[in-house]
Amino acid sequence: MARVPHILKLLSGPEDIGRSRWFWAVFIAACVFMLVYPRWLSEFQATNLAYYLLNVPIALGLGLLWGYCGVLSFGQVAYFGIAGYTYGIVAGNMVGDDFGPIAGSLCGIALCAVVAAIFGYFVFYGRVQNWIVPILTLVLTLLLETFLGQTAGYQWRVGSVQLGGYNGMTGIPGFQLGSHVVMGYDFYYYVLIAVLAIYLGLRLLVNSRHGKVLLAIREDPIRTELLGYDIRARQLVAFVLAAVLAGISGLFYVQWGNYITPSQVGLLQASLPVVWVAVGGRESLLAVLMSTVALNWLNYTLSSEGYQYALIITGALLVVVMLFFPSGIVIALARELPKRGLFGRRKGHAA
Amino acid sequence: MDSFATIVSVIYQFATNGAFLLLSAVGLIVILGMMNIINLAHGELMMMGAYTASIAWHRNVPFWLCVILAFFVVGIFGAVLERAIVRRFYGRELGALVVTWGISLILSQGALAVFGPFLPAIPIPGGSVAVGQYSFSVYWLSIIALCGVLIAGLWALYNHTTIGLQARAAMQNPAMAKALGVNTDRIYMLTFSLGAGLAGLSGALFAPTVSIAPFMGQQFVAPAFITVVVGGAANVITGAVGSSVLLSLVKTPIGFVFGAFVGTVALLFAALIIIRLMPDGISAVLQRQIDRRNRFA
Amino acid sequence: MSEPILRTEGLGKRFDGVVAASDVSITIPRGELRCIIGPNGAGKSTLFSLLCGIYRPDAGRVFLKGEDVTRLPAFRRVRRGLGLTFQTNRAFHRLSVRQNLSAVLQIARADRPIDAEERYRFALERFGLDPDSEMPAKELPHHQLQWLEIAMVLAAGPDIVLLDEPTAGMSTDETLQTGAVLKRLNAGGLTIVVVEHDVAFVRDVAQRITVVHQGRVFAEGSVAEITEHADVRRIYLGKA
Numbered sequence: 001m002a003r004v005p006h007i008l009k010l011l012s013g014p015e016d017i018g019r020s021r022w023f024w025a026v027f028i029a030a031c032v033f034m035l036v037y038p039r040w041l042s043e044f045q046a047t048n049l050a051y052y053l054l055n056v057p058i059a060l061g062l063g064l065l066w067g068y069c070g071v072l073s074f075g076q077v078a079y080f081g082i083a084g085y086t087y088g089i090v091a092g093n094m095v096g097d098d099f100g101p102i103a104g105s106l107c108g109i110a111l112c113a114v115v116a117a118i119f120g121y122f123v124f125y126g127r128v129q130n131w132i133v134p135i136l137t138l139v140l141t142l143l144l145e146t147f148l149g150q151t152a153g154y155q156w157r158v159g160s161v162q163l164g165g166y167n168g169m170t171g172i173p174g175f176q177l178g179s180h181v182v183m184g185y186d187f188y189y190y191v192l193i194a195v196l197a198i199y200l201g202l203r204l205l206v207n208s209r210h211g212k213v214l215l216a217i218r219e220d221p222i223r224t225e226l227l228g229y230d231i232r233a234r235q236l237v238a239f240v241l242a243a244v245l246a247g248i249s250g251l252f253y254v255q256w257g258n259y260i261t262p263s264q265v266g267l268l269q270a271s272l273p274v275v276w277v278a279v280g281g282r283e284s285l286l287a288v289l290m291s292t293v294a295l296n297w298l299n300y301t302l303s304s305e306g307y308q309y310a311l312i313i314t315g316a317l318l319v320v321v322m323l324f325f326p327s328g329i330v331i332a333l334a335r336e337l338p339k340r341g342l343f344g345r346r347k348g349h350a351a
Numbered sequence: 352m353d354s355f356a357t358i359v360s361v362i363y364q365f366a367t368n369g370a371f372l373l374l375s376a377v378g379l380i381v382i383l384g385m386m387n388i389i390n391l392a393h394g395e396l397m398m399m400g401a402y403t404a405s406i407a408w409h410r411n412v413p414f415w416l417c418v419i420l421a422f423f424v425v426g427i428f429g430a431v432l433e434r435a436i437v438r439r440f441y442g443r444e445l446g447a448l449v450v451t452w453g454i455s456l457i458l459s460q461g462a463l464a465v466f467g468p469f470l471p472a473i474p475i476p477g478g479s480v481a482v483g484q485y486s487f488s489v490y491w492l493s494i495i496a497l498c499g500v501l502i503a504g505l506w507a508l509y510n511h512t513t514i515g516l517q518a519r520a521a522m523q524n525p526a527m528a529k530a531l532g533v534n535t536d537r538i539y540m541l542t543f544s545l546g547a548g549l550a551g552l553s554g555a556l557f558a559p560t561v562s563i564a565p566f567m568g569q570q571f572v573a574p575a576f577i578t579v580v581v582g583g584a585a586n587v588i589t590g591a592v593g594s595s596v597l598l599s600l601v602k603t604p605i606g607f608v609f610g611a612f613v614g615t616v617a618l619l620f621a622a623l624i625i626i627r628l629m630p631d632g633i634s635a636v637l638q639r640q641i642d643r644r645n646r647f648a
Numbered sequence: 649m650s651e652p653i654l655r656t657e658g659l660g661k662r663f664d665g666v667v668a669a670s671d672v673s674i675t676i677p678r679g680e681l682r683c684i685i686g687p688n689g690a691g692k693s694t695l696f697s698l699l700c701g702i703y704r705p706d707a708g709r710v711f712l713k714g715e716d717v718t719r720l721p722a723f724r725r726v727r728r729g730l731g732l733t734f735q736t737n738r739a740f741h742r743l744s745v746r747q748n749l750s751a752v753l754q755i756a757r758a759d760r761p762i763d764a765e766e767r768y769r770f771a772l773e774r775f776g777l778d779p780d781s782e783m784p785a786k787e788l789p790h791h792q793l794q795w796l797e798i799a800m801v802l803a804a805g806p807d808i809v810l811l812d813e814p815t816a817g818m819s820t821d822e823t824l825q826t827g828a829v830l831k832r833l834n835a836g837g838l839t840i841v842v843v844e845h846d847v848a849f850v851r852d853v854a855q856r857i858t859v860v861h862q863g864r865v866f867a868e869g870s871v872a873e874i875t876e877h878a879d880v881r882r883i884y885l886g887k888a
Contacts, residue, residue: 012525013783066445070448072449074448074452089748097637098639112526119623121622122623122626122627123623123626126626126627126630127630128626128630129584129631130445131387131388131389131445131448132580132626134388134389134445134448135576135579136573136576136580136619136622137574139573139576139577139619139622140619141572142569142572142573143615143616143619145529146573146612146615147612147616148449150612167571189407209750209753212747212750212751212753213751215738215740215743215750215751216743216751219740219741219742219743220738220740222738223738224737224751225722225723225726225732226700226722226724226725226726226732227751227800227801227804228722228723228804229725229751236614249427266780267566267569268456271452271453274449274452274880275453299392308466309460310462311456311460312456312457312460314456315452315453315454315455315456315457315460316453316457317453318449318450318452318453318456319436319450319454319457321455322446322449322450322453323436323439323450324438326446328858639664643664643665644662
């Protein structure tokens, strides 16, 4: 029972923005609102809202990896795709079996973890320079896209499921709990609760002792190692965790839309998590969460207008943020507003 | 006679693969070696070179001049990029990666918006030459020759010009170079410009062999990055040449047996293994050899 | 007879033709406060790096608590009870003092569990720092930053600490304070090896001095012996 206050203390730890009672009151109010909101929405609108949310895990994973551990991966979407396609294959071959979607989900996550572990072993145990990780992870996802793109023929199938080449895989079954298919409002709640659980779980992690070591690795890997930590193992674990989170987003995506195409692992898609994390602020999970939802909403709204400019705006946003708000817009606001007397005073804050 | 032709064919395959990798990567390596920055807009700079060549060629500019034009146009654009944006990220390598990615998005999407989905193609100049049962493209033979000229030119630049000397000083120890009167700001700008120009040059050279479209740079990005990772930042020339040669040795047989895509995948695996053994790339290993020899010279 | 805590046999290291260390054999008994001195370019830093495991020697061996650690990289030696600080300060500058503390809480030691938090606070309070401070470490004055790094290293409860020029950049007063704390820690049983330039500091704290010159052990003895040593004075004045 003594664990509960300890967990609460961890949740409220200093490694993310927002600690005061005021903050938690607003946070809980927002959660309640999100739970109740669908009463005023059509099913279509609710699933749209779910779409903005489903990209949060991949962004949080990158935020953890980049902002808290100092490792930048450009290829998180590879795991998005691996999980999505794997789910499609497994669940697609188990149509009619209620356990299919769960099996597919587990397989998707497992494969992400395995690929990330192998890839990460070569990279982290090789003690390579900083810029190698983003480059090689990007290469991995580009090669994955090329591979998936050429799987058009009939021979490219696993069991009864076609990979589909550039047109992608269609007819992917939705998620099921028992015999109950999760769609519409149910799907919204499924994603919402999962996202909240993931956010709070990560918040616990970064405030825990393990999280503090990650911070140290970000700051000075050599010094951290010479305090006696095995940084390669810890970086590898963070990398695998981020891959699993990216895979979870991939699962949500195929369970939402029932299809996936190779472009989901391509260069343009790969830039999006980087944009979400950079714009919000990589050193805060909350900032990442907020900016991901906001930018997904923005992208959706823009593409309904004129898609061709949406990505130019995305690129420009990235450049502007890197130039003028290098720690992220949400984080910059979180630092500035208290100084100007809004939202109460904060004592001197940590970096 | 048949086996002679086969040998020539193998050498040709090996040389074209190597030339492809070298040309794809040399612009990146020049910048990496100086500023320790990977320019993620590299593919888009190659695209710009191809676009320049296509536009010029269809105005009846002779092809060789199109290529030179591409070099300068993209080189100047690179200088502008460096001054406006990239220079604010020296010392922040990861930040530079991210910002150049933003630039690449703007350039590729911008090209799509302004020029549409395709630009008119350039037919491959030159014909082919037959040896035994194989025919070889004169164009690719010229590209291979051009690589040699390019490497020689870069070598001369770095080792026999004042600017090259200043550049090498700035690469080894920027603070010291500055203290000795080297204008490091100018060197960085010129280096970035050179790297961009080389990307444009490569793009123009590859233009006749691919379709000229806004995202054409992407097909070069994966091989270029792998070449750069294996090459490392210690020495531009040994990195570029050593890496292209080594990777071509991997890609040629595998690509021959299993096809081009598997060949590229093999490159990724090779890179992962190589960085495990030589984390700072081939250039670092070769540089140590060179230094050792110099010491006893 | 108790095993010396750190011992080397015939250590040698070349860097492409430059002999940085040659036939270096030193023995550090448990509980000693040893200073390693020598003129510039003598090979002190190389020796330090060889002891830590940052460099692997070309010849010779290193023994930590009787175990041959020659082939072990630095972080494995740290886990066996070696602590080390660097010449250029490597505390986590962007993190707060409190966060620097948190980083050391999870230290895994190969042989026994330790209460890092207590040790860290103890060390910090000895040095007069506030362990709960949210101030970014880089805003600390230089000498306190050095103390912070030492305190972090001490939190692991090492059996022996190697310090590379810890008083570089400190005023006389701060140097004296550092010396006082080191002496107190040493009195509590901690073996300390300091590579140093500051002669006054060395005279104040050292129990034994090793003089390094041109990569070799030039002389070794107590403070009195070394200060009287004519040859030592000569190498410092450049006449050797």
